[in-house]
Amino acid sequence: MKLMVLMAKALKTEAKKVEEMMDDGMQSVRITYYPPCPRPELVVGITPHSDASGITILNQVNGVDGLKIVKDGAWLPLTFLPHALVVNVGDILEVLSNGLYKSVEHSVAVNSEKERIAVGFFFNPRFDAEVGPATDIVGPENPAKFKRKGMEQYVKDYFAMKMEGRSNLEHMKIDNDGCRQ
Numbered sequence: 260m261k262l263m264v265l266m267a268k269a270l271k272t273e274a275k276k277v278e279e280m281m282d283d284g285m286q287s288v289r290i291t292y293y294p295p296c297p298r299p300e301l302v303v304g305i306t307p308h309s310d311a312s313g314i315t316i317l318n319q320v321n322g323v324d325g326l327k328i329v330k331d332g333a334w335l336p337l338t339f340l341p342h343a344l345v346v347n348v349g350d351i352l353e354v355l356s357n358g359l360y361k362s363v364e365h366s367v368a369v370n371s372e373k374e375r376i377a378v379g380f381f382f383n384p385r386f387d388a389e390v391g392p393a394t395d396i397v398g399p400e401n402p403a404k405f406k407r408k409g410m411e412q413y414v415k416d417y418f419a420m421k422m423e424g425r426s427n428l429e430h431m432k433i434d435n436d437g438c439r440q
């Protein structure tokens with residue numbers, strides 16, 4: 260929550276609004292177990308996606324790497340620093356910032372010898388909040404790039420979609436000509 264509010268402050272948006280949006284928000288945890296595979300190049304641990312969340316905090320519990328992110332259009336394997344957590348920008352923060360923060364596309368490769376265990380904590384707005392660009396940063400100078408919808412609808416739409424690249428975010432985009440899709 261604090262992190263999300265600080266990131267919002269950096270956008271010069273009203274932090275109080277973000278605080279209200281996230282207060283008592285939906286939080287979830289995903290624990291993923293990646294069994295070793297002798298031919299890791301033939302399998303994927305998790306297919307490429309961006310998280311639908313505001314932010315995600317990842318704890319790579321047993322120190323086995325595997326996370327990859329897209330940076331400057333290319334896949335980059337990550338090494339977690341010992342005892343460090345990784346913080347990912349999710350789709351909601353990209354929408355809220357009207358595209359200033361970019362949600363990170365990521366995937367996970369499996370290890371040929373070792374199992375991998377990771378725990379992801381997903382921080383989201385409250386169910387009755389609205390997901391959309393912060394109203395105080397959009398205007399004629401910075402037209403909204405994303406649609407607005409209630410968090411409940413956003414979650415329903417997300418689960419109705421295949422987890423594939425940044426498809427969730429594409430869904431939220433407003434047409435280039437400014438028309439709502």
Ligand SMILES: O=C(O)CCC(=O)C(=O)O
Pocket residue numbers: 289291305310317319326365367377378379
């Ligand atoms: O295993 C990881 O490090 C990442 C897992 C992940 O991307 C997710 O649960 O959304």
Ligand SMILES: [Fe+2]
Pocket residue numbers: 308309310365
């Ligand atoms: Fe993820």
